[in-house]
Amino acid sequence: MTRETRLAEVFITLADTLTQDFDATDLLHYLADACVELLSVDAAGIMLSDLRGGLKLAAxxxxxxxxxxxxxxxxxxxxCLDCFHTGEPVVNVGIAEAKDRWPLFVDVAIDAGLKATHALPLRLRGDVVGSMNLVSDDPAPMSQPDIDLGQALADMATISLLQDRSSIAKTDLADQLQTALNNRVLIEQAKGILAARANVTPDVAFDMIRSHARSHNNKLLSDAQRIIDGSLELEPGSMAVENTARRQS
Incomplete structure (x- = not known):
């Protein structure tokens, strides 16, 4: 599959959420994965504004x-914080050269093996509702076409997340963003439970949950809730075990 074909698929998937019921948690994780796949970065994280105007990790x-x-x-x-507060992208910042700018952040980023960082705003009609952090193990700068593509993905996901074609009341916007943040807490809880049960790393546990949800056309949050209540068990490299008796009790 060519990159152009994959790009078309990603934008179609993001656009589909405008016309059908969708889960914000799935959308945000899809965006993070798409950025890693299509851009010259090694990881992506997304923060959303909470009800108090601060930021929280969403995916x-x-x-x-x-x-x-x-x-x-x-x-x-x-x-991410600079990007959110200014509403402007923060791109092609070498970790080693940013010690004066973010002294504490840089120390941890270096320990994690990162060489470059970028942040793009999630915005709608001038309102910034979050930011997306892209990091790389390679110090090479991100190209302008990749920066533009990353911003286009962020903009499309923001429109899809808010699902409004006319105007959005501030209270509705806050509720929608808070729901996405609350769902993230459940995902983290399920990831931790599965990691302990299956004796795997949190990354592997999340991949197991995500793979099961996608292969069964389930919502990520739905499978996470079933792992928490014990009605779904997953094992590395094997089929899921449905605990129907426990689910019905």
Whole structure:
């Protein structure tokens, strides 16, 4: 499959959410994975504004960037925060050269083996509702076409996330964003439970949940909830075990 064909598929998938019931958690993880696949980056993380105007992690492509994004929020410094507050992209920042800008963030990013970072705003009609962090193990700068493509993906996902073709009330917008953030908590809980049960890493556990949901055309959140309540068991390299008796109890 050519890159152009894959690009068309991704944008069609994002556009499909405008006309059908969809899960915001699935959309955000799809966006993170698409960025890693199509852009010159190794991981992606997405933050959304919460009801108080701050940022919270909503999706990530791997445990490595998940931990980095959580740390960024804890120390209140880093590319995603700058991008969110200014509404402007932060691109082609070499980690080693950013010590004065984000001293705490840089130390952790270097320990994680990262060489470059970028952040793109999630915005709608001038309102910034979040930001997307893209990181790379390669210090080479991201090309302008890739930056433009990343912003287009972020813009399309934001429109799909908010699902409104006319105007969005501030209260409705806040509720929609908060729901996506709440769903992220359940995903993390399911990931931790499965990692402990199957004796795998959190990254592998998340891949197992995501693969099962996609292969069965399920929503990611639905499968996560079933793992939490014990009605769905997954094992590495094997079929899922449905605990129907437990689910019915």
């Amino acid at each position: 990530s492509s791997s445990e490595r960037i998940h931990n980095l994004e959580v740390f960024e929020l804890q120390v209140d410094e880093g590319p």
